[in-house]
Amino acid sequence: MGHPQIAAFARLANGGAKPVRAIAGQNTLFTRTIHDMAYDPVRDEILVPSFYAFAILTFRGDANGDVSPVRKIFGPSTQLLNPQAVSIDAVHGEIFVPQGNQVLVYPRDSNGDVAPVRILQGPDTGLGAGRVTIDAVHDLLITANATGGEGGVNRSGRPAGIRIFDRKANGNTRPLRVITGPGAKDAWLMTTNPANGMIFAVVRPGNTGGPNGDDIEGRFAPEDYVGVWSIFDDGDVPPRLTIGGPNLLLKDARGIAVDPRRQDVIVSDKTLNAVFRFHVPEAFN
Amino acid sequence: MAHLVRAWRASRMIRFLVLIAVGWIATRAVLSGGSGAVRKRAARQTKVIGSDRLVSVEPLAETDGQMCVPESVAASPELIASLRQENLLSAQRQTASPLTALLRQQRSGSTGAAAASIPPRPGNSVKSQVAARKPVSTIRDPRNAFAGLAIDPIRNEVVIAEENNFSLLVYDRLENTPARAALSEPKRMIQGEKTFLEYACSVYIDPETGNIYGINNDTLNWMTVFDRDARGNASPSRKLHTPHTTFGIVADEDKQELLMTIQDDHAVVTFKKNAKDQDAPVRLLQGPRTLMADPHGIALDSKTGLIYVTNWGTNQERKYDVPWRYGKVNWPVGRNNNIPGSGKINPPSITVYHKDDKGDVAPLRVIQGPRTGLNWPTSIAVHPDRGELFVANDTADTVTVYRTDSNGDAVPIRVLKGPRSMIKNPTGVALDLKNNELWVANFGSHSATVFPVDAAGDPVPRRVIRSGPVESPSPMLSNPHTIAYDSKRDELLVSN
Numbered sequence: 082m083g084h085p086q087i088a089a090f091a092r093l094a095n096g097g098a099k100p101v102r103a104i105a106g107q108n109t110l111f112t113r114t115i116h117d118m119a120y121d122p123v124r125d126e127i128l129v130p131s132f133y134a135f136a137i138l139t140f141r142g143d144a145n146g147d148v149s150p151v152r153k154i155f156g157p158s159t160q161l162l163n164p165q166a167v168s169i170d171a172v173h174g175e176i177f178v179p180q181g182n183q184v185l186v187y188p189r190d191s192n193g194d195v196a197p198v199r200i201l202q203g204p205d206t207g208l209g210a211g212r213v214t215i216d217a218v219h220d221l222l223i224t225a226n227a228t229g230g231e232g233g234v235n236r237s238g239r240p241a242g243i244r245i246f247d248r249k250a251n252g253n254t255r256p257l258r259v260i261t262g263p264g265a266k267d268a269w270l271m272t273t274n275p276a277n278g279m280i281f282a283v284v285r286p287g288n289t290g291g292p293n294g295d296d297i298e299g300r301f302a303p304e305d306y307v308g309v310w311s312i313f314d315d316g317d318v319p320p321r322l323t324i325g326g327p328n329l330l331l332k333d334a335r336g337i338a339v340d341p342r343r344q345d346v347i348v349s350d351k352t353l354n355a356v357f358r359f360h361v362p363e364a365f366n
Numbered sequence: 367m368a369h370l371v372r373a374w375r376a377s378r379m380i381r382f383l384v385l386i387a388v389g390w391i392a393t394r395a396v397l398s399g400g401s402g403a404v405r406k407r408a409a410r411q412t413k414v415i416g417s418d419r420l421v422s423v424e425p426l427a428e429t430d431g432q433m434c435v436p437e438s439v440a441a442s443p444e445l446i447a448s449l450r451q452e453n454l455l456s457a458q459r460q461t462a463s464p465l466t467a468l469l470r471q472q473r474s475g476s477t478g479a480a481a482a483s484i485p486p487r488p489g490n491s492v493k494s495q496v497a498a499r500k501p502v503s504t505i506r507d508p509r510n511a512f513a514g515l516a517i518d519p520i521r522n523e524v525v526i527a528e529e530n531n532f533s534l535l536v537y538d539r540l541e542n543t544p545a546r547a548a549l550s551e552p553k554r555m556i557q558g559e560k561t562f563l564e565y566a567c568s569v570y571i572d573p574e575t576g577n578i579y580g581i582n583n584d585t586l587n588w589m590t591v592f593d594r595d596a597r598g599n600a601s602p603s604r605k606l607h608t609p610h611t612t613f614g615i616v617a618d619e620d621k622q623e624l625l626m627t628i629q630d631d632h633a634v635v636t637f638k639k640n641a642k643d644q645d646a647p648v649r650l651l652q653g654p655r656t657l658m659a660d661p662h663g664i665a666l667d668s669k670t671g672l673i674y675v676t677n678w679g680t681n682q683e684r685k686y687d688v689p690w691r692y693g694k695v696n697w698p699v700g701r702n703n704n705i706p707g708s709g710k711i712n713p714p715s716i717t718v719y720h721k722d723d724k725g726d727v728a729p730l731r732v733i734q735g736p737r738t739g740l741n742w743p744t745s746i747a748v749h750p751d752r753g754e755l756f757v758a759n760d761t762a763d764t765v766t767v768y769r770t771d772s773n774g775d776a777v778p779i780r781v782l783k784g785p786r787s788m789i790k791n792p793t794g795v796a797l798d799l800k801n802n803e804l805w806v807a808n809f810g811s812h813s814a815t816v817f818p819v820d821a822a823g824d825p826v827p828r829r830v831i832r833s834g835p836v837e838s839p840s841p842m843l844s845n846p847h848t849i850a851y852d853s854k855r856d857e858l859l860v861s862n
Contacts, residue, residue: 099839135709
C-alpha cells in the first residue's frame with residue numbers, strides 16, 4: 082500500500098469521484114495504513130493515530146495537503162505502543178486509545194509528552210480492546226475485540242466481544258455488560274448513535290487470514306456485515322439488524338460511520354476497495 | 367333608597383362602569399402585593415375574584431448566562447456541537463432522555479422495569495429487508511491504479527504492480543496511449559483469488575526467464591512468482607512467506623539473492639532468489655544503528671555493491687535480545703517487542719549500506735535534510751553507469767535525482783516536476799538501462815510516464831500508458847480502512 086491519506090468526499094460522492102481534499106505528505110507524520118481516526122465536531126478537529134511514531138495526531142478539521150498536526154501526544158510518558166485506534170468524547174473532551182489489554186485516556190488538549198489521566202486495565206476488565214467508541218450521552222465506554230480465530234479469543238489470546246463500561250471506568254473495573262455471541266465476537270471498528278442508544282460495528286466472521294494473515298481461502302467470501310446492537314444488550318445476543326450482508330456484499334468490512342441526520346450507515350471494504358452508503362432508517366428510530 | 371336601587375338596576379350603563387372600576391381596583395391590589403411575593407417565593411401567584419380568573423403571574427427562571435440559547439431538542443446534535451460543547455451534551459441527552467432514564471433504572475437495580483423498556487428487537491421480516499438492502503451510493507475507482515513497475519528490455523515489456531484491483535499488468539514497452547483514447551488495455555493481466563495478490567506495490571522481473579516477482583505490501587504476507595506468460599486467475603508458480611509490510615524488492619543477480627525492505631521492522635531481509643514457502647532469510651539488516659525508519663524503496667548499484675534505501679522517517683525502539691520469530695533465523699525482530707512511548711520522528715532519508723551488511727550496522731552515508739526535497743520517498747532506482755539515483759517523492763509530485771556518492775543535505779542534481787510531465791503522486795520509478803529511459807508509476811493519475819534518462823524540469827513524457835482518461839479523477843483509495851463523518855462540512859473522511 083503505497084499511499085496513505087485521509088481523503089474527504091462530498092456526501093453524495095459516487096463512483097470514481099475525486100476527493101474535495103486530501104491530507105497526505107511528509108509533514109502529516111502519517112505512516113502506512115491509517116487504521117482508525119476520529120472527527121471531533123465540537124473543536125472541528127481530526128484525530129489520527131501514528132502507528133510507527135507512537136503518537137496521536139490532531140489536525141484542523143479543514144486540513145488539506147501536506148500539513149502538520151496542530152497537536153501531537155508523543156513521548157515516553159504517553160505509554161503509547163503501536164496505536165492503531167482512537168476515539169474522541171467530544172462532549173467531555175477526552176481522547177481514548179485502545180491498546181491491547183488497556184484503554185488509555187488523555188485530555189483533549191494534551192500536547193507533547195503527557196501521561197494518560199486514566200488507564201482502564203486489569204483482569205476484571207476482560208480486555209481485549211482492539212477498538213473503542215464513546216457514548217457521551219449514556220456515559221459509556223464501549224470496546225470491541227474481534228477474534229480472527231477460535232475459542233472466543235483473538236490472535237493475541239485476548240477475549241473477544243463487545244464490552245460496555247462506564248465512561249469514566251479506571252483501573253481494574255468490570256464491564257457493566259458484555260455482548261458475546263457469533264456476531265459480537267467478530268465485531269471490530271465501531272461507532273454509536275447516542276440518540277437511540279445503538280452500537281454499529283463491522284463484523285468480520287470466518288477466515289480473516291489465518292493465524293498470520295496469510296491464508297487465502299474464504300478471503301473473498303461476502304461474509305462480512307455491519308451489526309447493530311443496543312447499549313442495553315447483554316450476553317449471547319445476535320445483532321438486532323445486519324447491513325450489507327452477510328452473504329450479500331461486504332467481503333472485508335473495515336471502517337464504519339453513521340450520518341444520523343439522513344439515517345445513513347457508511348462502511349468501507351478493503352477487498353472491494355470501496356465505500357458504501359446505506360440508507361437504514363430502521364437503525365435510527 | 368329603594369328609588370336609588372331601582373334606578374341603578376335600571377341603568378345598564380352605570381352597572382358597566384362600576385364593574386370596570388372594581389376590576390381596576392382589584393388588578394392593582396394583585397399586582398402591588400404579588401410582585402413582592404414573586405421575588406420572595408418565586409412561585410405561581412393567582413388571585414381570583416368572583417368566578418373569573420383575572421390575573422395569573424408566573425416568574426421567569428433566574429438566569430446568569432445568555433438569554434438566547436440554541437434550540438436544543440429539534441436541532442441536529444452535530445449543529446449544536448459546532449456551537450457549544452455543553453449544548454451538545456444537553457441536546458443529545460434530551461433526544462435520548464427515555465434511554466437515559468432506562469439506563470438509570472438498570473444501574474439502580476430495577477432491572478425488571480428496565481428489561482420491560484429495552485427497545486424491542488426488530489422482527490425477522492425487517493431484519494431480512496435491511497440485510498438485503500443495497501447501498502444508495504458507492505465510492506470506488508474502477509480503473510487500475512499504478513503503484514510500482516519493472517522493465518523487461520529483453521522482451522520489450524513493462525510489468526506494473528496495481529493496487530486498486532489487486533493485479534499485475536503487462537504492457538508492451540513501447541505502448542503509448544493515444545491522446546484521444548480512454549486507456550490502453552494490458553497485454554496480460556494477472557488477477558484473481560488464486561494469484562495471492564493484494565496491494566502489490568513492487569515488482570521484479572527475472573532477466574533470464576522473464577518470470578515476474580510480485581510483492582504484497584499489506585494483508586497478504588507473500589511474495590508471488592509467476593511464469594512470464596501467466597495471465598488471469600493464475601496460481602503463482604511458487605510463493606515465499608515474507609515479513610508483514612514488505613515493500614521494496616531488488617535482486618542481486620551475481621549472488622542470486624533478493625533483498626527486501628520491511629516497513630514495520632525497519633529492516634532489510636535477504637532471501638535466496640529461489641526461496642519458497644517458509645524458507646528463512648539468509649541475512650538480516652536491522653537495529654537502531656542502521657537509522658532505517660519506515661523503509662520503502664531499495665536499489666542496488668551493481669558496480670559498487672551498495673544498496674540504497676529510502677526512509678519515510680518514523681520508527682521506534684524495540685528489544686532485540688529475543689528468540690527468532692517463527693523459529694526462523696534472520697527473521698526480523700517484530701513489533702511485539704516495541705517499547706511503549708519510544709516512537710521517533712525523523713526527516714526522510716536515503717541510507718546507504720553495502721549489500722552484504724548484516725546485523726545492526728550503521729549506514730555508510732545518509733542523504734537527509736531540507737535541501738534534498740525528499741517527501742515520502744517511496745521508490746528508488748540507480749543508474750550505475752551515470753552514477754545517479756532516481757527517487758519518487760509521492761506527495762511532492764517529483765522525481766529527484768542525486769549523485770550516487772551524495773551525502774548529507776544534498777541538493778538534487780535534477781528534478782522532474784510539473785503539469786506537462788504528468789507526474790502525480792509517483793510511487794514507483796524504474797530505469798531501462800538498455801534504452802536509457804526513466805519510467806514513473808503515477809498513483810495519482812492512472813498513468814505510467816516514460817522520459818529520457820537525463821530529463822529535467824517539466825518535460826513532456828516520451829510515452830504514456832494510461833489506465834483511464836487524462837482528466838479522470840483519481841480517488842487514490844487503497845485499503846480504505848477507517849471512515850468518519852465530518853458533520854460540519856457534510857463530508858465523508860476516508861483513510862487509506
